[in-house]
Amino acid sequence: MKKIMDMTPDELKNALITGSVTVCVVGIGRIGLPTALSFANSGLFTIGLDINSELVKNINSGIYPLKDEPEYDIIFDKVINEKKFFATTDIKKSVTKADIILLSLPTPMDKNNVPDYSALRSVGKQLSEYLSEGSIVIIESTIEPGFVENEFVSIIEGLQNRLKVEKNFAIGVCPETANPGEIMVDFTKLPRLVAGINENITNLIHEIYHFVFPVELIHMPNCKTASAVKLTTNVFRDVNIAFVNELSLLFEKLGIDTMTVLKAAQSKYNFQVHYPGAGVGGPCLPVNSYQILNSGKNVGIDSLKLVKACREINESMPQHVIELLQDCFAESNLDVKGSTILILGISYKPNVKDIQLSPAEPIIQKLSELGAHIRIFDPYFVNEKVYGIQSEDNLNNALVESDAALIITAHKEFLDIEPYLFSSKLKNKILVDSRGIVDPKTAKNIGLIFRGLGRGI
Amino acid sequence: MKKIMDMTPDELKNALITGSVTVCVVGIGRIGLPTALSFANSGLFTIGLDINSELVKNINSGIYPLKDEPEYDIIFDKVINEKKFFATTDIKKSVTKADIILLSLPTPMDKNNVPDYSALRSVGKQLSEYLSEGSIVIIESTIEPGFVENEFVSIIEGLQNRLKVEKNFAIGVCPETANPGEIMVDFTKLPRLVAGINENITNLIHEIYHFVFPVELIHMPNCKTASAVKLTTNVFRDVNIAFVNELSLLFEKLGIDTMTVLKAAQSKYNFQVHYPGAGVGGPCLPVNSYQILNSGKNVGIDSLKLVKACREINESMPQHVIELLQDCFAESNLDVKGSTILILGISYKPNVKDIQLSPAEPIIQKLSELGAHIRIFDPYFVNEKVYGIQSEDNLNNALVESDAALIITAHKEFLDIEPYLFSSKLKNKILVDSRGIVDPKTAKNIGLIFRGLGRGI
Numbered sequence: 001m002k003k004i005m006d007m008t009p010d011e012l013k014n015a016l017i018t019g020s021v022t023v024c025v026v027g028i029g030r031i032g033l034p035t036a037l038s039f040a041n042s043g044l045f046t047i048g049l050d051i052n053s054e055l056v057k058n059i060n061s062g063i064y065p066l067k068d069e070p071e072y073d074i075i076f077d078k079v080i081n082e083k084k085f086f087a088t089t090d091i092k093k094s095v096t097k098a099d100i101i102l103l104s105l106p107t108p109m110d111k112n113n114v115p116d117y118s119a120l121r122s123v124g125k126q127l128s129e130y131l132s133e134g135s136i137v138i139i140e141s142t143i144e145p146g147f148v149e150n151e152f153v154s155i156i157e158g159l160q161n162r163l164k165v166e167k168n169f170a171i172g173v174c175p176e177t178a179n180p181g182e183i184m185v186d187f188t189k190l191p192r193l194v195a196g197i198n199e200n201i202t203n204l205i206h207e208i209y210h211f212v213f214p215v216e217l218i219h220m221p222n223c224k225t226a227s228a229v230k231l232t233t234n235v236f237r238d239v240n241i242a243f244v245n246e247l248s249l250l251f252e253k254l255g256i257d258t259m260t261v262l263k264a265a266q267s268k269y270n271f272q273v274h275y276p277g278a279g280v281g282g283p284c285l286p287v288n289s290y291q292i293l294n295s296g297k298n299v300g301i302d303s304l305k306l307v308k309a310c311r312e313i314n315e316s317m318p319q320h321v322i323e324l325l326q327d328c329f330a331e332s333n334l335d336v337k338g339s340t341i342l343i344l345g346i347s348y349k350p351n352v353k354d355i356q357l358s359p360a361e362p363i364i365q366k367l368s369e370l371g372a373h374i375r376i377f378d379p380y381f382v383n384e385k386v387y388g389i390q391s392e393d394n395l396n397n398a399l400v401e402s403d404a405a406l407i408i409t410a411h412k413e414f415l416d417i418e419p420y421l422f423s424s425k426l427k428n429k430i431l432v433d434s435r436g437i438v439d440p441k442t443a444k445n446i447g448l449i450f451r452g453l454g455r456g457i
Numbered sequence: 458m459k460k461i462m463d464m465t466p467d468e469l470k471n472a473l474i475t476g477s478v479t480v481c482v483v484g485i486g487r488i489g490l491p492t493a494l495s496f497a498n499s500g501l502f503t504i505g506l507d508i509n510s511e512l513v514k515n516i517n518s519g520i521y522p523l524k525d526e527p528e529y530d531i532i533f534d535k536v537i538n539e540k541k542f543f544a545t546t547d548i549k550k551s552v553t554k555a556d557i558i559l560l561s562l563p564t565p566m567d568k569n570n571v572p573d574y575s576a577l578r579s580v581g582k583q584l585s586e587y588l589s590e591g592s593i594v595i596i597e598s599t600i601e602p603g604f605v606e607n608e609f610v611s612i613i614e615g616l617q618n619r620l621k622v623e624k625n626f627a628i629g630v631c632p633e634t635a636n637p638g639e640i641m642v643d644f645t646k647l648p649r650l651v652a653g654i655n656e657n658i659t660n661l662i663h664e665i666y667h668f669v670f671p672v673e674l675i676h677m678p679n680c681k682t683a684s685a686v687k688l689t690t691n692v693f694r695d696v697n698i699a700f701v702n703e704l705s706l707l708f709e710k711l712g713i714d715t716m717t718v719l720k721a722a723q724s725k726y727n728f729q730v731h732y733p734g735a736g737v738g739g740p741c742l743p744v745n746s747y748q749i750l751n752s753g754k755n756v757g758i759d760s761l762k763l764v765k766a767c768r769e770i771n772e773s774m775p776q777h778v779i780e781l782l783q784d785c786f787a788e789s790n791l792d793v794k795g796s797t798i799l800i801l802g803i804s805y806k807p808n809v810k811d812i813q814l815s816p817a818e819p820i821i822q823k824l825s826e827l828g829a830h831i832r833i834f835d836p837y838f839v840n841e842k843v844y845g846i847q848s849e850d851n852l853n854n855a856l857v858e859s860d861a862a863l864i865i866t867a868h869k870e871f872l873d874i875e876p877y878l879f880s881s882k883l884k885n886k887i888l889v890d891s892r893g894i895v896d897p898k899t900a901k902n903i904g905l906i907f908r909g910l911g912r913g914i
Contacts, residue, residue: 145711177725191724218721228713232704233725239700239763246763247689250749253756254602256685264675267648268634268690272729292707299710306696306703306770309762
């Protein structure tokens with residue numbers, strides 16, 4: 001077979017249809033595994049590579065690890081049975097066999113909020129050793145604009161003279177756009193950006209993704225522009241959430257209900273609504289903002305003021321939520337110290353089992369420091385040890401044993417709770433709602449000591 | 458006739474239908490005049506009150522002053538002929554006759570960017586003297602949340618005991634939402650917020666606007682919430698323009714084209730596009746952001762970080778545009794000093810004749826200070842004295858006599874200019890485009906010394 005990077009788009013299409021192309025997905029976590037399963041399900045032999053040996057063992061034993069991703073459980077069973085997919089920790093064996101290497105590695109931050117590309121760099125070094133000539137490397141991870149062109153290509157080329165980009169290996173990006181919890185929907189609906197190191201490679205990457213995903217593929221002029229688009233769309237959300245968070249702080253003091261304002265504001269044709277909350281977490285938004293800030297630093301822009309302010313506001317929200325709770329305790333003449341506080345929801349967003357960078361963590365930590373006993377009820381974490389706390393399995397029991405409740409995540413299971421449940425069960429009838437779920441007037445009427453984030457009255 | 462504030466909604470509806478209600482619109486400028494004309498055109502006798510005696514004289518002589526507001530010229534002739542409308546400077550005579558007083562007064566800023574409500578306050582004091590008992594005052598001007606409740610009611614009540622709100626006069630708000638240049642469209646399409654000092658008054662204000670405007674009317678719980686909504690929707694835009702401006706500065710340095718990024722970003726379902734530019738002007742956005750900042754100060758929030766950063770960025774854009782121009786001059790080994798620079802567009806936004814807070818002003822001022830000779834070509838200001846400069850009447854001639862051109866406003870008349878016109882006519886082929894009109898590659902290909910705002914290449 002002709003080397004994949006030297007094929008015409010039509011030749012590649014045929015190779016894909018006949019299943020004569022091998023794919024290796026490096027990093028089979030939250031996004032990487034569904035990606036690998038999609039490739040395998042399209043008929044391509046797919047290897048999932050990960051350093052997590054327990055994950056690899058479980059997968060190869062037929063245990064599907066992503067319980068909150070519908071439909072992929074069925075595909076998982078199918079491709080495992082058909083032997084179209086297996087997992088491994090052996091990078092040499094998997095990469096040397098592959099024509100297409102997808103990198104779905106985490107790009108988190110360190111403790112100083114500096115983006116951490118060590119996983120990509122480490123894999124890049126090994127690609128330098130093991131990559132088969134003529135193969136195509138595609139980065140799906142969210143990276144800073146220029147990372148491919150200025151750094152990653154040289155890492156793969158390495159110090160030996162074996163590999164030279166565009167000559168005997170190719171590279172490109174196709175940033176993932178999936179939302180945890182709804183990856184199947186996103187992989188079949190959301191347009192994706194594709195960019196290669198040159199236009200030919202862009203066209204080949206197009207063929208590859210077109211074969212697997214029934215979505216619109218948008219060609220970018222280069223890798224850095226694709227990364228810029230990915231960051232722009234996510235930081236847009238972080239900034240707009242910061243905006244409504246900032247308004248919420250103001251409206252609380254002005255006696256204005258932010259939820260009423262946002263509902264009416266949506267009647268304006270050019271307004272797009274975002275909602276305030278206890279903080280912005282998850283694997284994307286906070287990191288993406290720091291990636292943009294880091295990109296700025298690298299070209300001598302000392303501070304991107306707006307993005308910096310955005311992060312400061314969103315990172316201050318956990319403290320504000322704690323202050324709302326302290327207000328309630330003061331109003332009740334009670335001490336936070338020694339009290340029992342029930343945290344409702346710890347996921348960083350509704351309806352998923354995921355606590356990456358969740359505001360629940362700093363809130364629980366601070367309340368513990370203040371001497372409160374913390375209980376956790378989250379329908380996605382039942383009877384599990386999280387943040388060193390054994391989570392509850394029964395909301396009623398948990399309420400009865402708590403002085404106060406604090407809603408952090410707007411899980412769908414919380415939306416229909418009758419507010420009366422809080423006033424009738426809680427020992428001290430204190431409720432703080434950081435997600436606009438409970439109507440403030442109802443809360444007062446039924447005797448709750450209540451604070452709602454942004455809900456001035 | 459029963460006093461209007463004591464009517465039921467049905468009684469008011471009848472009074473409106475029979476034309477037995479008199480309206481006074483205070484402030485008949487850009488928004489106030491079309492508002493007054495709409496009321497008169499609905500059959501209500503309407504008085505337009507203004508301190509600008511020349512405007513009043515012109516109107517009463519049948520001279521329509523708003524040349525860029527389609528359709529209202531015809532309504533103007535009609536209601537003047539039917540004697541349904543006249544203008545006056547006499548507040549006593551007009552206010553005493555009126556059942557409904559609409560305030561459409563400017564709420565600008567002073568030189569320190571502090572919102573200036575002196576026009577409203579001054580009229581408020583006179584209403585205190587002249588308001589007929591039982592009438593309804595409706596503020597359309599954009600005000601800070603709480604201005605009605607905390608200040609304006611007491612101004613009208615004054616020190617005498619004649620007027621007491623809810624007892625013998627009523628008050629409410631209906632923030633205007635019209636965009637200069639398309640007021641007729643906006644008045645017939647955009648939903649409006651209504652709020653009275655109590656629910657009865659909200660319902661009466663609803664009847665009044667429902668009689669005149671065929672738009673959705675959204676009831677707000679109180680005046681301050683309506684003001685908060687108005688500010689939220691506008692500051693949202695200021696913030697998002699600041700975001701793309703900040704990205705533009707970054708992308709220029711990263712060699713990324715912001716326009717390409719924004720086009721691709723729109724494929725993301727939850728991204729709303731805004732465009733970068735030389736600055737954010739006009740009677741609304743900059744002021745509205747300072748109104749929100751001022752509201753914060755008044756309740757002890759030292760600084761709303763995000764809104765503050767937003768203003769800083771948008772106010773720094775004129776300087777950035779000047780730097781792009783200086784770059785071009787440096788590349789051409791030419792001095793800005795002594796050169797002739799043609800400013801293309803001075804309006805704060807496309808397709809209107811309006812230079813309120815336009816970024817053109819600081820740009821022209823700074824370039825003049827740098828020793829450049831400034832020419833202005835703007836199809837909405839032909840052969841007029843603006844910023845102390847006599848504007849051009851012919852683009853070709855103006856280009857031929859200039860070293861460089863700088864596009865500040867994306868007037869529709871500029872969108873189809875063949876880029877070759879710039880390279881063939883300009884003495885030194887320098888073009889700076891702050892509005893993404895000219896394609897950077899085309900510009901280079903035809904030999905222009907070119908900089909596009911946000912257009913890294």
